[in-house]
Amino acid sequence: MEKMTRRDMLGRSSLLVASLGGGLPLVSTIDELGGTNRKLKVVVAGAHPDDPESGCGGTIALYSDRGHEVVILYLTRGEAGIQGTSTQEAAAIRTAECQKACAILKARPAYAGQIDGNTEVNRSRYDNFRKILGAEHPDVVFTHWPIDTHRDHRAASLLVYDAWLESGRKFALYYFEVDQGEQTQVFHPTHYVNISLTESRKRAACFAHASQQPETTFYPLHEMMNRFRGMECGVGLAEGFVRHYQNHETGVPEP
Numbered sequence: 001m002e003k004m005t006r007r008d009m010l011g012r013s014s015l016l017v018a019s020l021g022g023g024l025p026l027v028s029t030i031d032e033l034g035g036t037n038r039k040l041k042v043v044v045a046g047a048h049p050d051d052p053e054s055g056c057g058g059t060i061a062l063y064s065d066r067g068h069e070v071v072i073l074y075l076t077r078g079e080a081g082i083q084g085t086s087t088q089e090a091a092a093i094r095t096a097e098c099q100k101a102c103a104i105l106k107a108r109p110a111y112a113g114q115i116d117g118n119t120e121v122n123r124s125r126y127d128n129f130r131k132i133l134g135a136e137h138p139d140v141v142f143t144h145w146p147i148d149t150h151r152d153h154r155a156a157s158l159l160v161y162d163a164w165l166e167s168g169r170k171f172a173l174y175y176f177e178v179d180q181g182e183q184t185q186v187f188h189p190t191h192y193v194n195i196s197l198t199e200s201r202k203r204a205a206c207f208a209h210a211s212q213q214p215e216t217t218f219y220p221l222h223e224m225m226n227r228f229r230g231m232e233c234g235v236g237l238a239e240g241f242v243r244h245y246q247n248h249e250t251g252v253p254e255p
């Protein structure tokens with residue numbers, strides 16, 4: 001299991017481990033980052049407000065707690081996500097919810113300018129997205145798994161994948177899952193992150209998206225996913241990811 005592999009590596013190789021307040025270890029890989037312990041730039045690209053939070057909110061909180069910089073890049077502002085509300089009004093409400101969620105996770109929100117329910121994947125969209133993502137100079141990028149029932153999720157995944165290819169596979173690429181079984185399909189994690197200590201902030205960040213009624217719509221399922229992925233890797237609560245292996249690895253936070 002990857003978790004053990006990385007822990008073994010921690011013992012053997014050039015990884016710095018220090019202690020932060022609250023007992024969380026500070027772990028930064030140095031072997032693939034030029035031999036220095038440096039701050040990582042992490043970008044989590046999701047289609048809608050609440051996707052990055054539900055797919056990897058616990059992991060985002062771990063990265064930011066450990067001093068890494070996290071940007072949540074929303075492809076749309078959830079324009080179609082509030083029934084009976086104009087697209088403009090919904091975008092304004094949901095942008096405010098994004099800001100609240102990002103504050104909880106100590107991440108910076110950014111927006112890629114597409115429209116919920118009407119995302120496009122074509123040459124100019126690829127170019128535009130590549131520029132937006134490239135401007136962040138990410139070391140690690142998380143995005144939707146490409147086999148997902150929601151068109152916008154698939155669009156986000158393809159846009160990130162193309163930007164990754166065009167960059168020369170420059171950053172570590174991980175896929176996250178949302179609404180396992182209902183949205184994300186045939187997803188089998190290669191990596192797990194123990195979010196037992198940060199699940200409460202993941203939950204709060206998801207609940208910041210109050211217009212989506214997370215308590216009845218998506219969080220109960222994510223609670224089960226957190227437990228299920230935790231069982232798979234032998235911890236209380238976890239998030240699972242698939243890493244594209246054609247790049248050098250920039251690790252996910254260790255417990």
Ligand SMILES: [Zn+2]
Pocket residue numbers: 047048051150153
């Ligand atoms: Zn979504």
